[in-house]
Amino acid sequence: MITKRMHTAGFALALVLGCSAAWAKIPPPPPAPPMDEKAKAAADEKKAAAAAKEKAIQTAAEDKAVKNFQANMKKEGKPIPKPVAIAAAAPPKAGAAKAGAAKGEGKKK
Secondary structure, X not given: OHHHHHHXXXXXXXXXXXXXXXXXXXXXOOOOOOOOHHHHHHHXXXXXXXXXXXXXXXXXXXXXXHHHHHHHHHHHOOOOOOOOOOOOOOOOOHHXXXXXXXXXXXXXX
């Protein structure tokens, strides 16, 4: 009987400690150490090279998909649609976003 109470008390204590640990706030990560200009320029150059490589891979995949689509259309005897140029959207003005946020227009209801 006493062992059952001890097991129950131990389980309750473990549950309380587990819940308190689960709800504990995790501290934010420490700030990044400052970088010197050469290291920062090298990191930016590395990011730019990676972005260019990703863009080349994306373009190659798009070209492959278009060629596959056109080959399938040709095989089925359907007319191949001509590509249509689409103008890129203009980037939003920075002042418009700040003005909308100040009025409360950007908030969800």
